[in-house]
Amino acid sequence: MDQDERLLHASSFGAAAGAYAEHRPDYAQAAVEWALEPAPGPRVLDLVxxxxKLTAGLAALGADVIAVEPDPAMLSELRGALPGVRALSGSAEAIPLPDASVDAVLAGNAMHWFDMAVAGPEIARVLAPGGVLAGLWNLMDDGVEWVSGLARVGGSAAVGPRDTPAAWRAATAGAHLPRTGAAPARFGSPEQAEFAHGQRRTADSLVATLATRAGVLVLPERERAAALGRIRAFLGERPETAHGEFTLPMLTGVLRVRRL
Known part of the structure; x- marks a missing residue:
């Protein structure tokens, strides 16, 4: 994906902010706890x-959390849902916080949008020594047969290059983290871990969830309707998904690195 395409996808979510808030899943609590495990203190930045979704999980764990989000519509949804959380306008490339002001920087399904050449030094700047940078991604568990079929039917629009475990492992094996030894701060070696997760859905609500993915949001209307129609037909034919509520099998993948 080139820079212009990346920016188009990254900026697509605001138009669906309400649907995103309603349908996107949270993150496995064990994954959030593992991401924070090496952090030297409770101050956490949820970046972008x-x-x-991740902010709420951090607050529930008792973290002293600050949220930063560049899109006004998404930020408005966050502030409405979590009025007790300090939420600021900003981006990974321009973080509106002082130097060494947080013990951990976490990003939920967002780090792949960062321009890490700029964001890396910014993240290092706001992280205290010993602090943790971690990205979390919710993955569709395509080790389950019907989920694998859904991934094939949905294609690249609904199932992106890091939305299944094998693809995520390859795509995040250090590619979106500051380089080890990079100025102005050193980072240790990245670690990956995966945690079982799931989301209760119906066929309609799963289609609505997939409709909030960037690969779907940027499609022309006719192509978007066709892609979602194929997914809806598939779900209507499968015994696991055709009748009422079911659990979408997922994993939360975490990539973490510590600032030295």
Whole structure:
């Protein structure tokens, strides 16, 4: 994906902020705890926080959390859902916080949008020594047969290059983190871990969830309707998904690195 395409996808979510808040899943609590495990203190930045899916999980764990989000519509949803959380307008490339002001920087389904050449030094600047940078991604568990079929039917629009475990492992094996030894701060070696997760859905609500993915949002209307129609037909034919509520099998993948 070139720079212009990346920016188009990254900026697509605001138009669907309400649907994003309603349908996107949270993150496995064990994954959030693992991401924070090496952090030297409770001050956490949720960077490019969207509508607050990860922010809410951090607050529930008792973290002293600050959210930063560039899109006004997404930020409005976050502030409405979590009025007790300090939520600021900003981006990964321009973080509105002082130097060494947080013990951890977490990003939920967002780090792949960062321009890490700029964001890396910014993240290092706001992180205290010993602090943790971690990205979390919710993945569709395509080790389950019907989920694998859904991934094939949905294609690249609904199932992106890091939305299944194998693809995520390859795509995040250090590619979106500051380089080890990079100025102005050193980072240790990245670690990956995966945690079982799931989301209760119906066929209609799963289609609505997939409709909030960037690969779908940027499609022309006719192509978007066709892609979602194929997914809806598939779900209507499968015994696991055709009748009422079901659990979408997922994993939360975490990539973390510590500032030395």
């Amino acid at each position: 926080a969207g509508t607050g």
